[in-house]
Amino acid sequence: MDHYMIWGQFAAAALLIVFSGVKLTKYGDIYSEKLGLGHAFVGAILIGWSTSLPELVLSLGTAVYESKPTIMMGNVLGSNLFNIFILVLMDLYSRTIPVLRTAAGQVNRTVNLSFIIVIAVGICLFSQAQTLAIGPTLIGYDSLVIFGIYFFAMASLYFGDRKRQKEEEEDEEGKEKAYGEVEMGSLIGKTVLVIAIIVGAGLWLSTLATQIQTVYNLEEGFVGSFFLAIISSLPEVITCFVAIRMGFPAMAVGALFGSNIFNMAIIAFCDIFYTSGGVISAVHSNRYDFLSSVVFITFMTMIAMFVLRYKKDKHGWSFGFSKDKTGWSIGFETFAIAACYFTAIYFTYKPEILKPVWDMLAK
Secondary structure, eight states: OOHHHHHHHHHHHHHHHHHHHHHHHHHHHHHHHHHTOOHHHHIIIIIHHHHHHHHHHHHHIIIIISOOHHHHHHHHHHHHHHHHHHHHHHHHHHOSSOHHHHTTTTSHHHHHHHHHHHHHHHHHHTTOOOEEEETTEEEEHHHHHHHHHHHHHHHHHHHHHHHHHHHHHHHHTTOOOTTTTOOHHHHHHHHHHHHHHHHHHHHHHHHHHHHHHHHTTOOHHHIIIIIHHHHHTHHHHHHHHHHHHTTOHHHHHHHHHHHHHHHHHHHHHHHHHOSSSOHHHHTGGGHHHHHHHHHHHHHHHHHHHHHHHHOOSTTTTEESOOTTSOSOOEEHHHHHHHHHHHHHHHHHHSGGGTHHHHHHHHO
16 A cells, blocks of 8 residues: 555544544533533543543454454553553643643542552463353453452442542532533434544554554564554543643543553453453463563553652652743653653563563562
């Protein structure tokens, strides 16, 4: 295929995602008002789910229909790495106050639950769990554990948000509603349409990534963990930047870590349809190829947790801001997350470098 044709289609799909991302973020703000939900919860659930649907469909295709669970695992873990790296891009974009700090308090629970589920997936990769027959389906016990953590996370986010909203209702009592004239039926219909566009455009981008792999002779493993993961995360990038521009940092950060939680559940969801036994067990022999991703996702999430819990103030531990705090302000976490991300990409591209270390630790 002609190079201009490939990148022309890429630009068209990206524009569709930009349009959909703007609309979805706006709708998220409306749902927040209409349903009495916090921006962090709306970001984690509505936007996190919606922007991860391309990963779900793509993962089902690679793991189940193409019988390539290793590519699925690389795509999901690579997407989680890039999602956290988006924090760096948002900080560079917002410039004045590190984004993670402006969302502190509202997103703590989402980040903590993201940490728990990625640790569980890392343990499951090494567990070689048995499978359980449920009708004609064989599903690994490890996937059942991931499902259990996922549903616990969703319930925890919901009830935690309801508690927060009740505490804030007194302060907002009598406040004029910005979207009082919007009808829920019309809103739901528009939301479904926008999500469909995101899924379609995301899958289109994924097929283009496969074509780019062929045209430019990129290695399959690298495409799964890096290039394809970045492309499939484009919906998260767009919606997060739109949320930041609209002044909803909690929605942006909630969407990133909510998407990471959902991505981990995708692994277990693929197991339902994978007919060759547990999908996690199927990649057990290649587990060292994914260990770097799991370790660095854990480190990057821990950095976010540390900042949310122990930050001094919005400008504390930052670099480059002026005395009146109106200039460029980059938090230390931005540099730490960026360093972790590029280190993880290097070891994902060259997994053989760390294999002797993992072998030694396994003994």
